[in-house]
Amino acid sequence: MTMQRSLSKLRLVRIGKPLPQTTFETFAGVIRRAFAHVIEELEIVDHEPPPVDRIEASLLTADLDHRIGGHILGITDVDLVDRQGDDFFEFMFGGKDHRSHVAVVSTRRLASSRGQALQDRVFKVGLHELGHNFDLLHHYAFVRAPDGNYCPMSKGDYNRYGERGYVRSVVDGRGFRFCSGCRDFLLRFHHA
Template sequence: MGYIYIVSFGDVEDRLLLADASNVKEIFDLEVRVSTVKADIEEAYNPQRNQYHAGTILSYLSRVVYPDMVRLVALVSFDLYEEGLNFVFGEAQYGGKYAVVSTYRLYHPDERVFFERVFKETNHELGHTFGLKHCPDPYCVMSFSNSIDEVDRKSRDFCPNCRRKLDYVLSYYR
């Protein structure tokens, strides 16, 4: 059996990391470990955009390996983008082991709302690592979010169809 690792760099509160770990344990039913990583991600920074390139961060993360790791998701506090997009809430290696979620655009002064948004995006990106694609159900956590309103609309859980696919893949890790 392995673990899903939740790591952070930047100004991500320990309370958020621990809360997200509980969320992941509940939704994916796998053990979770929380850690921090030292990251030199300046190569990902684009000064013209004042943002960090998500794909470059994923490449950096792929060098972080734990022997008992099933997946790794990094929470970061800075704004992310991908080519052709103004910003991304997160990005994952489809069917791979690594994902990154930015808290930057998910912030809300109500901590409950803020944490819930982070949970949704963590679950969404981890879903991609387990081979799930975007879902047409706007309430499924796997629905594509192009705005914060779309993040707020969806659930932090998977629709029955996506849950069935996810449970099949997760059965190999339990």
């Protein structure tokens, strides 16, 4: 089995109940459109949340890899932390385990809004983390996708905005489609 084939099936893991099941079904459609011809199969899986309010992102990704395995995007309402990094970046909106194809997103810091705004933020961070599973890198400049929105891989400068400003300025500015450079890379190296 090739690396591309192993990434063509995604398990979208609902860790606890961070969002309604219908939102996960909607997100599955967003993922299918954003990763057309790259992700062929998508399965929504439920997983028990860790009995904590905060967890090291690498521990959660390792647990998902061990218990579920495969290509995974997990979504949780548990706060994700990274104690190996700079204290300024201790918490994370999402993260990707570089030892596996497992990424996670936390709704905790994105939940300053409710409803559609929260859903859109989770989807955009999720697409960004999935992009990393496919070896896409950050755009530190704001690169636009063909639809006019910023590419999900746009990162910007966290230090410039702070947490709330970053969410409003960078995450909210992202769209649900990749820029032509990212899309070309996905199709060239990960076409299913």
